[in-house]
Amino acid sequence: MYISDYNQALYDEVLERVKAGYHQIFYSEATGLGKSIIMQMLILQQFAGKQVLYIAPKYSIWDNISQYEAMKCADCRMYAAFKDTETALDIIHNYDVIFIDECHHMYSDIQGASIQKAMAVYSNKYFFGFTATPKLKGKLASDAFEVSCIGLDVYDAVKQGIFPKIKYAILVPDTE
Numbered sequence: 580m581y582i583s584d585y586n587q588a589l590y591d592e593v594l595e596r597v598k599a600g601y602h603q604i605f606y607s608e609a610t611g612l613g614k615s616i617i618m619q620m621l622i623l624q625q626f627a628g629k630q631v632l633y634i635a636p637k638y639s640i641w642d643n644i645s646q647y648e649a650m651k652c653a654d655c656r657m658y659a660a661f662k663d664t665e666t667a668l669d670i671i672h673n674y675d676v677i678f679i680d681e682c683h684h685m686y687s688d689i690q691g692a693s694i695q696k697a698m699a700v701y702s703n704k705y706f707f708g709f710t711a712t713p714k715l716k717g718k719l720a721s722d723a724f725e726v727s728c729i730g731l732d733v734y735d736a737v738k739q740g741i742f743p744k745i746k747y748a749i750l751v752p753d754t755e
Contacts, residue, residue, distance in 0.1 A: 582620065585741070586613040586669055587728040590620055593707070597625060603706045605682065605721040608730030609713040611743035618707065619649035626705070629675040634658060634694070636681045653678075658690040659690050660688050667693035671701055682708030683720040718750060 582590065589608060596604045608614055620672075622631055631653040635641050641655045642678060654674070661667040671694075685691035685708065698706050706724070713720050721727040736742035 580616065580622075582616060583613065585731055585739075586589070586616055589728060590617045592728040593617060593621065594625065596728060597621075597705070599729075601726045602702060602704065602726040603708075603723075604728065605708045605713075605724035605726070606711045606728040607710055607721070609733045609736045609742065611742070612731060612736060614711070614730075615644050615647075618680075618709065619644075619647055621678075621707065622649040622652065626647075626676045630654075630673060630695065632656060632671065632674040632677045634661075634677065634679045636684050640680060640707070645677065652724065658684050658694075661690040661693040663689070664693045664696045667697040668700060671697045671704065673683070674704065676705040679706065679708040681710050681712070683712045683715040683718075685720065685723050686718050698723070708740060713724070726747045739748045 585608075589606060592606055592608050606614065606617065618624045618633075633641065633650065633653045634657070635642075635655065636658050638657065644650055645655070656670060660670060666687055679685065679694065708720060708724055710720050731739070732742075733742065
């Protein structure tokens with residue numbers, strides 16, 4: 580698996596936090612720079628053989644990453660599955676390592692609060708939250724975790740010429 584220098588640096592920082600004994604780790608970097616690569620490396624290199632849960636806001640995200648080898652050992656649940664604390668506890672009970680993609684959604688009224696309560700109960704399990712949107716509605720996603728690791732933001736990625744190029748298509752309805 581190829582990893583860029585900037586992702587290697589962020590991975591190393593996350594790994595340092597794991598080795599220091601932290602179990603609830605937040606990491607962030609700009610869209611398209613490789614947050615999922617860091618997750619895959621953690622699964623393959625640090626948590627091989629562990630029960631892994633991947634939490635996402637929608638199945639389309641899972642569809643994109645489920646093709647990777649590291650994800651074949653992971654189960655996936657959507658945020659909607661965590662409808663109350665009891666359900667969240669029941670689900671998370673079965674896993675050793677939980678990856679929470681787009682973790683800024685943890686500030687939703689019900690599901691996010693349920694996940695946060697489960698994190699408090701299962702403080703011995705590993706929880707990794709990651710997002711490119713570290714702040715939403717005035718709240719920092721990192722506040723739900725013990726420690727944060729921050730990679731490149733959009734400004735620095737553009738400045739370094741590594742921000743993914745985006746192709747736009749504009750659809751215009753037929754008009755007279």
